Amino acid sequence: MDNRLQEFEKGHKAFQRIKFKQSKERFKKLVDEGQNPKALFIGCSDSRVMPAMITGSKPGDLFIVRNIGNFVAPYKPDADYHATASAIEYAVSILEVSDIIVCGHSHCGAIESLHKNIEATSENIHTVKWLELGKEAKKVALLAYGNADKETLLRYTEKISVVYQLDNLLTYPAVKKRVEEGTLYLHGWHYHMEDGDIEYYDDDNYEFKPLSQNSEG
DSSP states (O other): OOGGGHHHHHHHHHIIIIIHHHTHHHHHHHHHHOOOOSEEEEEEOOTTOOHHHHHTOOTTSEEEEEEGGGOOOOOOOSSSOOHHHHHHHIIIIISOOSEEEEEEETTOHHHHHHTSOOOOOTTTHHHHHHGGGGHHHHHHHHHHHTTSOHHHHHHHHHHHHHHHHHHHHTTSHHHHHHHHHTSOEEEEEEEOTTTOOEEEEETTTTEEEEHHHHHHO
């Protein structure tokens, strides 16, 4: 094996030797009965953000989709390739999850890129196009915090972007139908890498609040 991947090989052996054995019955049950996740988690591909770790979830709990910027493209009724859209449809219509979490995070490279002038080339054309999904969040952030320091502007952009992705979720017929029926609930989260805290979007008061307080309540 490539020396650069030796640490992953060692990690896998440790997993087999310890963690897999500890949860062997759970894994067997997941194989025999199939998956029945509690929620669809839409997060960023950032290597520093680990959905299972920050939620304390176990195998089978989360159906996870990760992409650049934890963006959700609006629904398009065409026959093109739509990876995130396909995962949303599968989670909502096949797995019938009860909740969808869109989780942004601090120091997000995608959000920071929104505030830079990046020209499209043959090597980044898909990324530049994908970042257009954050344009509206950028506009609102500049209106609200355009004169603030960089970090304040970026943190606000990260949070308001999550709200826009929740709006985009409602353009999916299956999502909209189940939300209106009261069988599906949407949640917007923002994870702080500095201290491990998560804030949730309170759509009644239009603000982000500590998730720990919500859980206690």
